[in-house]
Amino acid sequence: MHIYLYIITAAALVVSVIASRKKTLAAFKIAATRFFKVLPVFLVMLILFAVSITFLPNEVIGKLLGRNSGPFGVAIASVVGSITLMPGFIAFPLCGALLGKGVPYMVLSAFTTTLMNVGILTYPLERRYLGRGVTLVRNGVCLAVALIVAVVTGLVFGEIRL
Amino acid sequence: MKPRRKLIVNLALIAGFAVFAGVSLMADFKPGRQIGATFTSTLWEMMKLLPCAFVLIALFDVWVKREMVIRHFGHGSGIRGYLWAILLAGTTIGGLYVAFPLAYSLHKKGAKLGVTFAYIGFSGICRIPMTLFEASFMGAKFTAVRLAVSIPLITIAAVLMGRYLTKRGYDITE
Structure with a gap:
């Protein structure tokens, strides 16, 4: 799977270099600056991940979020996703690591979709712009969408059998 | 916390962890060694992906100018308005906290309410840099299903x- 990412990145780079060397160089600078800015936060996330994975036995993770957790795992993931605020560059690597620990795609999809679209902590801000009623409806709709996405993901990846 | 203090706290944590892992390795402290092993193997996996994701996102930022998209916004009626909302x-x-003020100003500039709501929803689910990150770590199939x-x-x-x-x-207020 990684090989596609390398091919796409290489192709994008080649096209970019042909179009403008200056812009490509600027892009490299942006990428490097951001990478080193993010690195400390990223390493701390990995440390927390390594520590909690070591002390939480595999059975506990399996029971809470694993393949046999069913609707329960999706429910936990959606609640956590709705409450937490986490930038994508932390959330997706974390999900990738959890995937390696046997957490199903379905559960991770419930987490990431609610994380991106349902905001309990951003509620006060949202209410200022949209008003209370619309804010509640919007978040409700997005939660429903996240659950539908999770179910379809489960079906596509063969995690739910009909 | 100020960004600078946050950075110092994070760096201290990382240094502490490095010492802990090193001592665990030398003293053959089992749980410590296990944590260290999980850390390095996960880090190795991520480092195979992370640089590519950052380069792709930076290329996107350099080549796609938001002003161009905003200029077209609101001109398209019907389905075109929604396509511009996705773009x-x-x-x-x-995240969403950036989308609300922008949605407000778009609506004030004449974007339809439906298009404005669509924009808010899309800014949660299809930001391209974030999607690139997602596809790198979760696979393109996962991202495709989610978007579809x-x-x-x-x-x-x-x-x-x-x-x-x-x-x-x-009406959207401020």
């Missing part, structure tokens, strides 16, 4: 909410 959301950086399911649903919800609220004389 604009794709170039939005940051959520874009139509968000659009339908936005159209319905837009119609209903326009009738009720609803």
Whole structure:
């Protein structure tokens, strides 16, 4: 799977270099600056991940979020996703690591979709712009969408059998 | 916390962890060694992906100018308005908290309520830099399923909410 990412990145780079060397160089600078800015936060996330994975036995993770957790795992993931605020560059690597620990795609999809679209902590801000009623409806709709996405993901990846 | 203090705290944590892992390795402290092993193997996996994701996102930032998208926004009526909403959301950086003020100003500039709601929804689900990150770590199939399911649903919800609220004389405030 990684090989596609390398091919796409290489192709994008080649096209970019042909179009403008200056812009490509600027892009490299942006990428490097951001990478080193993010690195400390990223390493701390990995440390927390390594520590909690070591002390939480595999059975506990399996029971809470694993393949046999069913609707329960999706429910936990959606609640956590709705409450937490986490930038994508932390959330997706974390999900990738959890995937390696046997957490199903379905559960991770419930987490990431609610994380991106349902905001309990951003509620006060949202209410200022949209008003209370619309804010509640919007978040409700997005939660429903996240659950539908999770179910379809489960079906596509063969995690739910009909 | 100030960014600088946050950085110092994070660096201290990392240094502490490095010492802990080193001592565990030398003293053959089992749980410590296990944590260290999990850390390095996960880090190795991530480092295979992370640089590519950052380079792709930076290339996107350099080549796609948001002003161009905003200029076209609101001109398109009907389905075109929604397509521009997807494009604009794709170039939005940051989360919902950036989307609300922008949605407000778009609406003030004449974007329909339905298109404005669609923009808010899309800025959660299809920001391109974030999607690149997602596909790198979760696989393109995962991302494709998520987009294929959520874009139509968000659009339908936005159209319905837009119609209903326009009738009720609803307005986005600041």
